[in-house]
Amino acid sequence: xxxxxxxxxxxxxxxxxxxxxxxxxxxxxxxxxxxxxxxxxxxxxxxxxxxxxxxxxxxxxxxxxxxxxxxxxxxxxxxxxxxxxxxxxxxxxxxxxxxxxxxxxxx
Amino acid sequence: xxxxxxxxxxxxxxxxxxxxxxxxxxxxxxxxxxxxxxxxxxxxxxxxxxxxxxxxxxxxxxxxxxxxxxxxxxxxxxxxxxxxxxxxxxxxxxxxxxxxxxxxxxxxxxxxxxxxxxxxxxxxxxxxxxxxxxxxxxxxxxxxxxxxxxxxxxxxxxxxxxxxxxxxxxxxxxxxxxxxxxxxxxxxxxxxxxxxxxxxxxxxxxxxxxxxxxxxxxxxxxxxxxxxxxxxxxxxxxxxxxxxxxxxxxxxxxxxxxxxxxxxxxxxxxxxxxxxxxxxxxxxxxxxxxxxxxxxxxxxxxxxxxxxxxxxxxxxxxxxxxxxxxxxxxxxxxxxxxxxxxxxxxxxxxxxxxxxxxxxxxxxxxxxxxxxxxxxxxxxxxxxxxxxxxxxxxxxxxxxxxxxxxxxxxxxxxxxxxxxxxxxxxxxxxxxxxxxxxxxxxxxxxxxxxxxxxxxxxxxxxxxxxxxxxxxxxxxxxxxxxxxxxxxxxxxxxxxxxxxxxxxxxxxxxxxxxxxxxxxxxxxxxxxxxxxxxxxxxxxxxxxxxxxxxxxxxxxxxxxxxxxxxxxxxxxxxxxxxxxxxxxxxxxxxxxxxxxxxxxxxxxxxxxxxxxxxxxxxxxxxxxxxxxxxxxxxxxxxxxxxxxxxxxxxxxxxxxxxxxxxxxxxxxxxxxxxxxxxxxxxxxxxxxxxxxxxxxxxxxxxxxxxxxxxxxxxxxxxxxxxxxxxxxxxxxxxxxxxxxxxxxxxxxxxxxxxxxxxxxxxxxxxxxxxxxxxxxxxxxxxxxxxxxxxxxxxxxxxxxxxxxxxxxxxxxxxxxxxxxxxxxxxxxxxxxxxxxxx
Numbered sequence: 014x015x016x017x018x019x020x021x022x023x024x025x026x027x028x029x030x031x032x033x034x035x036x037x038x039x040x041x042x043x044x045x046x047x048x049x050x051x052x053x054x055x056x057x058x059x060x061x062x063x064x065x066x067x068x069x070x071x072x073x074x075x076x077x078x079x080x081x082x083x084x085x086x087x088x089x090x091x092x093x094x095x096x097x098x099x100x101x102x103x104x105x106x107x108x109x110x111x112x113x114x115x116x117x118x119x120x
Numbered sequence: 121x122x123x124x125x126x127x128x129x130x131x132x133x134x135x136x137x138x139x140x141x142x143x144x145x146x147x148x149x150x151x152x153x154x155x156x157x158x159x160x161x162x163x164x165x166x167x168x169x170x171x172x173x174x175x176x177x178x179x180x181x182x183x184x185x186x187x188x189x190x191x192x193x194x195x196x197x198x199x200x201x202x203x204x205x206x207x208x209x210x211x212x213x214x215x216x217x218x219x220x221x222x223x224x225x226x227x228x229x230x231x232x233x234x235x236x237x238x239x240x241x242x243x244x245x246x247x248x249x250x251x252x253x254x255x256x257x258x259x260x261x262x263x264x265x266x267x268x269x270x271x272x273x274x275x276x277x278x279x280x281x282x283x284x285x286x287x288x289x290x291x292x293x294x295x296x297x298x299x300x301x302x303x304x305x306x307x308x309x310x311x312x313x314x315x316x317x318x319x320x321x322x323x324x325x326x327x328x329x330x331x332x333x334x335x336x337x338x339x340x341x342x343x344x345x346x347x348x349x350x351x352x353x354x355x356x357x358x359x360x361x362x363x364x365x366x367x368x369x370x371x372x373x374x375x376x377x378x379x380x381x382x383x384x385x386x387x388x389x390x391x392x393x394x395x396x397x398x399x400x401x402x403x404x405x406x407x408x409x410x411x412x413x414x415x416x417x418x419x420x421x422x423x424x425x426x427x428x429x430x431x432x433x434x435x436x437x438x439x440x441x442x443x444x445x446x447x448x449x450x451x452x453x454x455x456x457x458x459x460x461x462x463x464x465x466x467x468x469x470x471x472x473x474x475x476x477x478x479x480x481x482x483x484x485x486x487x488x489x490x491x492x493x494x495x496x497x498x499x500x501x502x503x504x505x506x507x508x509x510x511x512x513x514x515x516x517x518x519x520x521x522x523x524x525x526x527x528x529x530x531x532x533x534x535x536x537x538x539x540x541x542x543x544x545x546x547x548x549x550x551x552x553x554x555x556x557x558x559x560x561x562x563x564x565x566x567x568x569x570x571x572x573x574x575x576x577x578x579x580x581x582x583x584x585x586x587x588x589x590x591x592x593x594x595x596x597x598x599x600x601x602x603x604x605x606x607x608x609x610x611x612x613x614x615x616x617x618x619x620x621x622x623x624x625x626x627x628x629x630x631x632x633x634x635x636x637x638x639x640x641x642x643x644x645x646x647x648x649x650x651x652x653x654x655x656x657x658x659x660x661x662x663x664x665x666x667x668x669x670x671x672x673x674x675x676x677x678x679x680x681x682x683x684x685x686x687x688x689x690x691x692x693x694x695x696x697x698x699x700x701x702x703x704x705x706x707x708x709x710x711x712x713x714x715x716x717x718x719x720x721x722x723x724x725x726x727x728x729x730x731x732x733x734x735x736x737x738x739x740x741x742x743x744x745x746x747x748x749x750x751x752x753x754x755x756x757x758x759x760x761x762x763x764x765x766x767x768x769x770x771x772x773x774x775x776x777x778x779x780x781x782x783x784x785x786x787x788x789x790x791x792x793x794x795x796x797x798x799x800x801x802x803x804x805x806x807x808x809x810x811x812x813x814x815x816x817x818x819x820x821x822x823x824x825x826x827x828x829x830x831x832x833x834x835x836x837x838x839x840x841x842x843x844x845x846x847x848x849x850x851x852x853x854x855x856x857x858x859x860x861x862x863x864x865x866x867x868x869x870x871x872x873x874x875x876x877x878x879x880x881x882x883x884x885x886x887x888x889x890x891x892x893x894x895x896x897x898x899x900x901x902x903x904x905x906x907x908x909x910x911x912x913x914x915x916x917x918x919x920x921x922x923x924x925x926x927x928x929x930x931x932x933x934x935x936x937x938x939x940x941x942x943x944x945x946x947x948x949x950x951x952x953x954x955x956x957x958x
Contacts, residue, residue, distance in 0.1 A: 020422035027426045027448075032800070034441055039804040054440075087693055090320035090411065097415050105423065105451055112443035119438050 015075055015095030019068055019102035026064045026106055030057060038119035045120055054113045061110030065103050072099030129671045133648055135679040140231075140644040143705050150705040152236035153644045154221050157243050159540065161218025164247055165211050170607075171254070172206035175199045177604055180564070184597035186585035196581035197264035198283070202257050204267025205287065208383070209294050210250045212525055216390040217242075217301045219532060220329045222540075224305060226635035227323045229314025229653065231645050231676075231686040232702050234307050234776045237709050237745060242300035244713030249293030252720055256286035263287040266579065268376050269350070271361040271369040276354045282724060288351040289720045295340050295347075296716070299787055302336030305329055307779045310691040314634075315652040315675060317694040323633045323656070324407055327414050328393025331421040332386050337783060339382035339425070341791035345798070346375035349891070355726070358880050358887035360798070366884035368806035370435055371798055377428035378794070385424040387521065389417060391528035392459060395481055398535055399463050401631045402478045403470025406657060409462040416455035423452045433504045442501050449499030453492060460489065475629070476550040480531035483558050484523060491519030494569070509579075512572025515565045522561060530557075530610065537614065538628050542640040543621030549613035557606030563599025567592045626666065632657035637666040649674035650687050653694075683756055688769055688776060698769045700776055701756040703748070712741045743909060749777075750918050750926055758922075770925050773844060777929045785936045792940055795895065796947055799888050803952075811885055816877045817893075817949060825868035826941055829900065832861045833938045836907065840927040848914075848921035855911035862904035869897055892948050899937045906930050 034057065037043075043051030075096040082088035142151040151157065179199050182190050191199065221239060225232055233239050256262040263283035265274035274284045309330045313322065349360040350372065359365025361372050400407045407413060429437060429445040463485070472478070494516040498504050507513060537545050571592045576583065583589055627636040636659055638646050651674040655661040668674065676685055676699070684702040689695060718734035748754045750770040762768065769775030802809055839854045873893045878886040910927060913919040919926050 016418060017422075020419065024422055024425065027444075031441060031444060034438070034444075035804050036800075038438065087318045087320050090318075091692075094411055094415050094418075097411075098418060101415070101419055101455075105448075108451060109426070109444050109447045112440055112447065116440040116443055118440045 015091055016098060018095070019071065019099035022064065022068060022071075023102040023105050026060065027109065029060065030110065033057060033060070034118055042119040043117070045117055048117050049113065049115055051118065053118045057110065057113045057118075061106060061113065065107045065110075068099050068103035068106060072096050072103065075099055125671065129648065132672045132677060132679065133643070133670075136645045136648060137643060139679050139682055139684055139704075142644065147705065149710055150240075150707045152232075152240045152703060152706055152709065154225050154233045154236065154239055155642055155644060155646070157239045158218045158220075158222025160243055161221060161246065162215050164243075164250070165215030165218055168206050168210040168250060169215070172203050172211055173604065173607060175203040175206070177600055179203065180597040180600035182581060183583075183593050185594065186583050186587075186590050188582055191581070193581045194264065197579075198257065198260075198262040200579055201263045201266055201283075201287075202253075205253065205263070205291070206250075207521075208267060208387075209291055210246075210253070212387045212521065213298055213383070214246050214294075215529060216332070216387060216525070217298065217305075219394075219529070219536075220305055220332070220390060221301065223536070223635055224308060224326060224329055225312070225686075226638055226642065226646050227326055227633050228309065228312060228317060229634050229647065229650050229687075230308065230312040231647065231650070232684065233304050234312050234686075234700060234702075235304050235780060236684075237703050237706050238300050238304050240706070240709035241712055242297040242304070244710050245300070245716065246294055246297035248713055248717040249290045249297065249720070252293065252717070252724075253286055253290035256283055256290075261286070268380060269372070270376075271350065271372040274350065274372075275361060275369075276357075277362075284354060285351065285724055288347045288354075289723055292344055292347045292351075293716065293720050295344050298336050298340055299344075302333045302340070303780055303783045303787065305333035306337065306783050307776050309333070311688055311776050311779055312686055312700065313689050313694050314650045314687060315689060315694060315696050317653050317689070319692055319694075321653065321656040321694075323397065324410060324413060325390075325393040325397045325633070327417050328389045328396065331417050332389045332393075335382050335386045335389070335421050335424070337787045338790045339379050339386060341379075341787055342375045342794040342797075343379035345791050345794040346372055346379075349375075349798070351723070352887075352891075355723070356881065358890070359882075359884050360802075360887055362884075363806070363808045365882060365887070366802065366806055366809045367887075368802055368808075368884075370432075370805070371801055373432050373435065374428070374801060375794060375798065377431045378425075378797075381428040381431065382424045384520065385420055388524040389420065391484075391525045392417075394528040394532045394535075395463060395484060396459065397633065398477055398481055398531055399466050400470070401535075401629050402473050402475060402481075403466050404473065404630075405466065405470040406632075407462060408465040408469060409458070410656070412458050413462050416458040419455040420452060423448060423455070427452060430499055430504070433501050434508045439501075446499050446501050450496055453496055456492060460485070476545070476547055476554070477531040477535040477629075479551070479554050480527050480534065483554065484527035484531065487519055487523030487527060487558075487561065491516060491521075491523045495520060507572055509577055510572035511568045511576045511578055514578050515568035515572060518561075518565045518568075522565075530554075533610075533614070535629065536635075537617065538624035538640060539635065539638075540641055541618055541621070542624050543617050544624050544628065545613050545617040545621055549609055549616070553606050553609035553613060555606070556609055557603055560599045560601070560603030560606055564596045564603060565599075567596045567599070571596070627659060632660040634658055637669055639670070645684075648672045649677035651675070681759075681761075687766075696766055698772045698775060699763055699766050700769045703755065706745075706748075708741055708745045708748075712738055712745065715741055739905075743905070746906075746909060747913075750913075751923060752918060771923060772925060773928055775925055775929075777925070778932070781929050781932050785932055788936065789940075792895065792943075795888070795891065796943075799892075799948065802884055802888065806884065809885065810883055811952070812877075812879070812883060814877065815949075815953075816886060817889065818872060818875055819949065821868055821872045821875070822945065822949065825865050825872060826945060828861060828865040828868065829938055829941055832858055832865060833934045835861070836934050837931060840924065840931050843919075843921060843924035843927050846921045848924075851920065852911050852914035855907055855914060859904050859907045859911060862900065862907060866897065866900045866904060869893070869900060873897065889948060892944050896937075896941055896944060899940065903930075903934050903937045906933065 037053040043053050078092045082092050142148050142156055182188055261281055261283050265279055269287060272278055309326050352358050353360050359367040361367045361369045396407055426448040430449045433442055534545055571589050574588050576589050624640050647669050649669050649672045651669055658665055684704055686700050687696055688698040688700040690697055715734050715738035719731050722731035722734055751758050756768050756770060835858050843851055878890055880887040880890045910919055
């Protein structure tokens with residue numbers, strides 16, 4: 014599960030990000046004049062930062078599991094790859110979410 | 121002593137040969153063996169490749185000079201549609217599936233895939249689906265809306281002929297094959313590796329195939345749903361994609377590319393797996409960065425699902441959403457780059473033995489990296505807008521697909537050819553084939569980047585002279601024929617090698633993986649005995665392993681029981697858990713696929729009673745298939761000499777069937793989520809979305825049906841747990857009672873549908889609700905039928921206290937049925953009320 018948990022979180026976040034944007038724009042589109050400083054971008058940004066923090070935390074937990082995997086090559090393999098998956102997923106969340114700083118949501 | 125051992129080994133091999141042999145003559149059609157079926161997949165895929173290539177050459181002939189009328193516009197439309205369809209659906213995916221089917225059991229030290237009849241069924245679905253699609257071309261009524269069948273161009277209004285129907289039904293048929301293969305490969309890799317082969321010591325190719333198989337499981341259902349919805353729209357007028365009824369043609373694009381972009385990686389990953397397998401062999405050292413490559417393969421598998429909208433940058437999606445997909449599209453280059461650097465580092469640090477397969481790998485590196493770079497260019501939204509629907513995109517796609525898939529496949533062909541024929545191919549003809557293909561390919565498609573940048577749109581059957589495209593198109597066409605010459609050279613080489621090729625020595629490339637421990641060509645059972653491994657490179661670390669395996673010095677070296685068997689192991693560590701008994705030759709897969717072909721053709725002819733007959737026939741055959749399992753006489757009947765150390769899987773509580781059920785339900789869940797996506801997408805984005813004033817579905821009967829289903833599920837769960845605990849008293853009666861309650865639940869749900877005031881041909885809203893209700897009805901009916909089957913099997917003594925396995929296999933299906941019921945209630949009925957829709 015550690016091998017894919019980070020990327021599952023990334024996938025759920027991505028669906029919520031894109032779906033949330035669409036639903037937000039359909040239900041209560043922010044004023045275009047506000048540019049990227051609006052409630053919808055703020056929600057998406059908080060979601061992005063929260064998800065990044067969660068993934069980094071889980072990655073750190075996974076990395077700390079090294080100690081208990083001493084001598085068990087299979088567990089070491091899972092711990093190392095799992096930690097890297099969480100780290101990469103955190104980077105992916107942050108990078109994909111960055112445009113909320115710059116672009117208005119609904120045009 | 122040695123003579124006696126040799127005699128015993130010979131006797132064992134003969135015995136295994138008898139148990140695993142295909143039937144003679146026409147009986148070969150009942151074969152379920154993975155070696156036979158893998159080869160059939162690959163040969164059939166190669167034939168489709170030649171047909172697709174022929175269409176390409178006809179198109180290049182037409183485009184060679186301006187203002188030609190060699191083939192008219194109508195035929196040209198059919199050709200480019202069929203070229204894309206054949207190459208993507210009938211060649212690229214199936215031939216890689218075939219390669220995986222052929223290789224995976226051999227690489228993981230198994231005797232066969234875990235569901236052999238499913239492999240055979242998958243092959244026949246592929247074959248019949250492909251033939252049905254090709255039939256339309258022969259009849260001159262092929263689809264002509266492009267291989268991605270955008271609506272409304274493919275809808276009844278603009279494509280009134282049967283071409284789109286051939287595509288939708290034929291491709292869905294082929295996709296059943298892909299799904300079956302995806303489930304099969306996933307469970308086989310996770311549960312049938314030889315003892316000691318943990319995840320970290322699994323051959324790198326298996327990681328690629330595992331990720332590819334799971335991507336099929338999650339990636340294909342959106343297109344299956346889209347195809348079903350479009351076919352219903354065309355046949356019955358339900359307006360899922362028609363704006364006038366509240367539908368949206370863009371929904372098709374979303375569903376198609378939700379499949380389509382992962383599909384690119386479904387094709388690329390196995391090919392990259394070939395590269396990661398071959399490069400260490402020819403570099404004479406282990407792959408550099410095994411962990412990094414595993415990491416990048418897993419990451420690619422996920423990230424590739426977040427790119428689909430980059431095919432739709434011009435349809436009017438908000439800029440912010442485009443930016444999300446643009447960044448994700450660039451991001452996916454990172455794991456691919458990790459692999460490229462791992463390959464380069466392996467070659468750099470090894471002692472490279474130059475050979476023909478490696479030459480194809482070098483060609484892959486050059487061409488694919490170019491395709492990847494233009495891919496990053498296309499991920500940039502402004503550039504994408506500029507070159508959208510031009511030849512630049514066609515060139516990029518061919519650099520990625522031919523570079524990323526065909527070059528490695530041809531490397532694989534030359535690498536594994538001695539394995540399947542026992543002979544080596546000619547180096548000279550092979551080199552000619554490579555260079556003709558490489559030069560021809562670049563001549564055709566490098567220049568196409570330029571015609572694209574100069575504004576030549578794709579999918580035009582001719583163009584005016586003097587636009588600056590004339591010379592480039594002529595050279596492209598010449599290049600296409602040079603490439604064709606390369607293909608011809610390879611075909612000649614392969615054909616001749618069967619007659620003139622020198623005998624292949626054992627392990628001719630000094631490879632490290634277990635498939636080279638078989639005889640050349642391999643026996644149908646692969647290995648006489650199954651070893652316990654501790655190394656990622658068994659043949660490098662234990663060079664005498666093939667001999668000791670052939671001498672029967674390892675596990676499962678017995679055939680006295682007359683069963684086909686392989687080892688079932690733990691998914692993580694590869695610890696032995698059970699002996700999996702496998703079915704022998706069977707006509708049921710062929711007959712089941714034929715019944716589905718009857719359904720497909722009947723739907724094409726709009727002969728609905730015949731289609732219903734086909735469905736009933738297929739259901740009967742599948743139930744018979746299910747019946748011949750476990751302790752049935754044709755499978756593994758209970759005996760006095762049951763194995764002591766490891767149980768047979770049908771006597772366990774966690775056999776591969778349970779894993780197969782769970783993976784199948786993941787695919788089913790992806791289909792359901794696609795339906796949910798369609799519902800929410802239409803609700804939020806469709807310009808003409810309308811909601812009826814009155815709620816169409818009665819809530820109380822729906823809730824009553826749900827409550828009853830919850831009770832049924834709880835009762836079933838309890839019955840299964842009691843059987844596991846050894847209490848089978850009254851099990852049959854309980855299962856009959858559960859079935860009866862299930863029928864009442866189904867009846868209530870059917871009444872909800874009958875009573876619903878739906879206008880599905882007028883409103884997309886009601887059309888989606890209708891599909892949702894039908895989905896629930898089908899699942900409830902299936903759960904009841906399968907429970908009745910279990911009740912009958914209790915009566916025959918096939919299920920009981922010692923044999924609770926099948927009850928446990930069915931349990932996730934009941935849980936899934938209950939889950940989607942309540943999720944549907946929340947998403948389709950409750951949530952719209954909260955939004956004030958009804």
